[in-house]
Amino acid sequence: MTLLDFVRLTRAHLLSLVFLTLVGGAVAYGLTLRMPEVYLADASGYVRVAGSGTSTGDSLAANSLGGSKADSYLPLVTSRAVAERAIAATGIDASPAEVAGRVGASVAANSVILKVTATGPTPEESRVLADAVIKATAEEANAIETAADPSAKPIVSIVPIESALPGGKIAPNPKRSGLIGLVVGLGVAYALVFVRRQLDTRLRTVGDVEELTAASVLGVVPQTKELGVVRGRGRVGQLGIATEAFRQIRTNLRFVGVDDPARSIVVTSANAGEGKSTVAATLARVLGASGQSVVIIDADLRRPTLAKVFDVVGTVGLSHVLTGQVPVEDVLLETDEPNVRLVTSGRTPPNPSELLGSVRMHELVARLTEDHVVILDAPPLLPVTDAGVLAGFCDGTLLVFAVGRTHKEQARLAARMMSQVGGRVLGVVLNLAPQRKVGGVVYGGYGYSSYSSDYASRKAYDTAPVAESDVVEPVVPAGPGVPVPVAKPASKVRRTAARKAD
Ligand SMILES: Nc1ncnc2c1ncn2[C@@H]1O[C@H](COP(=O)(O)OP(=O)(O)O)[C@@H](O)[C@H]1O
Ligand SMILES: [Mg+2]
Incomplete structure (x- = not known):
């Protein structure tokens, strides 16, 4: 995924x-608001080593020993023995393990100060516990230092140097927590979007089509109520948005094979109901x-x-011509x-494929294209071979x-079948695009370009008759990788004006 894909996905x-x-x-x-309150207080103790002399050297040595002793007392602070002493001293209603869990200790580098922290549900309890823990640590340290001879004076002792202040919240x-929640929420949201995208097997964007079929998209036709009617569907001037x-499809078709414009165009799709007849009829009219x-x-x-x-x-038609029952002039x-x-x-x-692949069909198309x-x-x-048969001898296929309906795999298969029968794909029409998402279909989430919206609001288009040479649609040569700008559904474009412009 490129940065651009990421931006598009985000949009x-x-x-x-x-x-x-x-x-x-x-x-x-x-x-977090429902969580119990926790306060933290700290207390410190000075680790004193009884020096034998009073010289500077002696005190330096004592200091250095005190520092390393302070370090070695650290585990003592969170020990069970200290916790038990602290509970006995304060009467806190908690197990030694719980108390040990609420206590922490640190010594700054080369320092003789042992710092103890304690948490509690009230400022006072945290303070009391911090004080009790430093005292208990001192007692425990003394007990250890004099273990060999309980009557001896300890060489090393911890002197509580300040009593703790009530804890801060x-x-x-x-x-x-809210900020962390925002970040986590964003992460989860992206994860969901990515997973959904990976699991989405349906065709959604112009990019999908170009990637899967290597054909370019000649136009994106929105789903409209006008194209949903049965009789008179696709009349020019009644096409709404x-x-x-369709103008764009017409224009882009001119760019496909300028030297060898297609005179016979097969319109097909992967499945039934994707809009072949609608697109064919409307394109013919346009x-x-x-x-x-x-x-x-x-x-x-x-x-x-x-x-x-x-x-x-029209009860008499193609099948009658192909079976030689009537001349084509009679069915036009x-x-x-x-x-x-x-x-x-x-x-x-009973045998549509055979009829459509017959010599008479070839001749009919050849004659009409003159x-x-x-x-x-x-x-x-996908279900039947007829379109493949036609594509084999017609100039091109749409x-x-x-x-959102055609599966990506079906699109890929349809394109592969076309190449297998030697059909030339002129391009793809993406039909039934949800109206408010046409921009997303075209740009994969980029919305409309300013160019298209500018175009959609052109006053001149609304009023003056436009000559065919003044090509009004955004003329973009279709080609792989060239997104076809689709004009914003232009409610301002009056149908009469649209008709004139054609
Ligand atoms: N762009 C569109 N907007 C609204 N309805 C559409 C559109 N394209 C097709 N339809 C409707 O979908 C149905 C199937 O279209 P049709 O062209 O008959 O499909 P196909 O020929 O591929 O089977 C029809 O009822 C048609 O009116
Ligand atoms: Mg049809």
Whole structure:
């Protein structure tokens, strides 16, 4: 994962990240408030060595011995014997192990001062315990030093040098715990986001598509209610916020193979329901509206839908032409888009793949492409071979994948099948992008570029008729790695204006 990926992931999941971070902070803060209070007091003792002489050398030697003795007494402070003495002296209601756990000790380097700390539930108890522990340590040390001869005066002793002050509060510290909670919450949030991303098998972004299929995304079509209707679906001027996406697909198609523009285009997808017919029909209309003569063929002989989409009655169609029952001229139906003619599927035959791979089909496409751009709405690639058969002899294929529905593996498989049949993939259309996440689909969480939003608000576009030469869509040559800017769903773009612009 690159830094850029990380930034994108963060932007895509900003809300969840912030939410979980705050929850972490709040939980830690809340839990800390319920924790018992802890106070800490300290007391010190001077480790004295009885010197035999009064010379400077003697006192230096005594001091040095005292320092090393102080170090060696350290374990004594937290010993069971000292704890028992301290409990006997103070009457604290705790076991020796508990008391030993509440006590700590330290000696600064080369120092003869032994410092003891003790914690307790009240300032007073911590103070009493610290005092008791230093005294108990002194007694215990004396006992050890005089173990051989109890009547002898100890050479080394610990003299408590100051009595402890009431302890200061060290816990709970809700602010610090809250901060730690925030950090932990953030860590957990990122972990969840990463795991979710790793487990997510569905196609979500333009980057996913380019990585899996090595094809470029020609456009991202949002999910709209206009494209959800059955009859008249995809009429130019009634595309709402999907208008821009289709302009873009049209424009980007021009950039794919400028020297050898595709005249016959198969539209297919991995599975049923990803929007092949919708994209095929709308693209045909958009191309027709821009002045090209288009024939759209319902080559999905198994589940034909284009007669309904174009709202025409077409009982005689492709299957009749392919079986030689009628000439093609008889099945070219006029549609509501003057430049677009439709060949419906005709009666569903028992052997669609065979018909679509027949010489008659080759000849039909070859003949129609002399005067028209031919768009073929094909069945999906994974369940049946029809689309592969068509792709084998048509100029190019558009793959339609549905954002958040098509599995990554299916997209990869579809692209592999296309290369196996020698089909040329012109590009991918990402369909059914959730409207508010189109930016995330395009940029993997980057939102809209300022360029696109600027474009979406152009006044001139709204009002004046725009010549075809004034290409209004952001013209971005499609190519791997080149993200296709998708215009912000432009509510300001009036449908009439959109129509004129075409
Ligand atoms: N961008 C879109 N927004 C809203 N509905 C859509 C969109 N694309 C497709 N649909 C709907 O999804 C369903 C399946 O689309 P269709 O084009 O028939 O898929 P396919 O031909 O791949 O089986 C249709 O009801 C269609 O209206
Ligand atoms: Mg279909």
